Amino acid sequence: MAADSGSAWPALSIEDANRKLAEPGTPLAVSEGVIDGISMKYYPEAPPTIRFLAEASALHGDRDFLVYEHERASFLAHLKAVSHLAHALKDQFGIAKGDRVAIIMRNYPQWSVAFFAALSVGAIATPMNSWWTGEELEYGLQNSGAKLAIVDPQIYERIREHVDQLPELDSIIIARETEEERNHPGVYNLEDIIGETNDWAGLEPRSLPDVEIAPDDDATLMYTSGTTGKPKGALATHRAVISNFLNSMTCQARMYLRRGEALPEPDPDVQRATLLSIPFFHATGAFAILIPTLLRGDKIICMYKWDADKALPIIEKEKVTTIGGVPAIAWQVLEHPDRDKYDLSSIEVVSYGGAPSAPELVSTIKKRFPEAAPGNGWGMTETCATVTLNIGEDYVHRPDSAGAPPLAVDLKIVGPDGKTLPPGEVGELWCKSPSNCKSYWNRPDATAETFRDGWVVTGDLARLDEEGFLYLVDRAKDMLIRGGENIYSIEVESALYDHPAVMDAAVVGIPHKVLGEEVGAIVQLKPGKTVSEDELRAHVASQLAAFKVPVEIKFQSEPLPRNANGKILKPELRNRFKPRD
Known part of the structure; x- marks a missing residue:
């Protein structure tokens, strides 16, 4: 798209901005190589593992990292809890590299500790949907072959009658237990290992257990959110999960280059805060929010469940800078009748994805929060969340687009005959990225359909314009056919x-x-x-x-x-x- 009349925007094309950000030696550099036998682009300067990110979080010291109601955990306190639990997983529970550790609870601070502890000992962190019924949880635990499950009391009540059907599940750890004593074999209390959230700062500092972990080792088993059929476990490596936020960082940095501005230097005195409105067990919650927030030294405020009435005073009190999740949540804040009773001026970003959004949402955000940057993007569980991100002027000019991919990502539109379609034509979206998952757990049939020579066959109908901007048209299964x-x-x-x-x-x-x-x-x-x-x-x-x-x-x-x-x-x-x- 050409710049507006009388305006210098855009100072760089998408292609030129992508290439500038991907130059050798820069943090977002892109190279070509062979990953797991597949030739693809990747980020050579990426942090090697998620364990590395956990250790590096100590640099953020006593800044708040996780806030939940009256509970607060700093980065150092969180890392202490992660280390203590990691040692217990390895020494007390016998968790070895490649074992699946299920994490099933609401967005409590303990969720994050369990996630990073499992990853730090080389286990495959296996988040599961805390909305699932007991039967659905039995399926997930059985399908994954989880050796250990870390749950909250509500989840435990749902799975306790199913434990006899799960011979591979050796132990269960209950977080935030309210019962005096369970007295069930193989059931343990997390607070006996790490204490309560506000006590983590007083734990003895410990290094993480000595475990060799490589970038292409398996890291996470994230279950898809399909609305029909059994969920499938999408297996991702450390490299894939980390590449997700490098995709996002590239798209954010590109906004400044498109404006003709220098990339901003990080300000150690400024801490941004995200009001989390989606579950950690979702790819966006874990990969696109939790891990990047740990890396940046920012803050996450959790809620028991999303409630716009309660969100407004939290935004004011915690000086929240980022809200969003899915478009419906953004609308609930923008249109709330009590919106003007609270100081919401701290909001800098209103971002969302996971569902179609109305172009009107962009103009409404700019009207309500003139200084805020609206953002929309596309990704899926099989791509470890973010692939494209549309923000700033690009979003204002293309409010119906999900953005253009960074250089490390290849997108193509495929017709029914398997041939790549030209710009402007609608077909099935395929994605090749270092952030792609590698397979579905124990589902070779579904793996063969979806994962093809490094490409994810998405099932989304879409088109690309001449500059590579992505426009989602529909889910293939949601398309209606009326009289042909x-x-x-x-x-x-x-x-x-x-x-x-x-x-x-x-x-x-x-x-x-x-x-x-x-x-x-x-x-x-x-x-x-x-x-x-x-x-x-x-x-x-x-x-x-x-x-x-x-x-x-x-x-x-x-x-x-x-x-x-x-x-x-x-x-x-x-x-x-x-x-x-």
């Missing part, structure tokens, strides 16, 4: 979002005897706003062809149902519509 015509649900959802009364929207297919499917929509309205079904249908009709206009729209005041990772549960929504003749 393809209808991309995101296109219809964007038209719904464009109405000033709409906060959130989801489009699904309604079975039709003759046409196959027709368009249905469920809409959440903004507080205090009203619109009729006919008015909203007319609004969509003013932008899209008649066959794309929803034949039926259902309204609700509460948020749309989503899984823990922010994806709308469309199968549940489809059940709200009756088939049509």
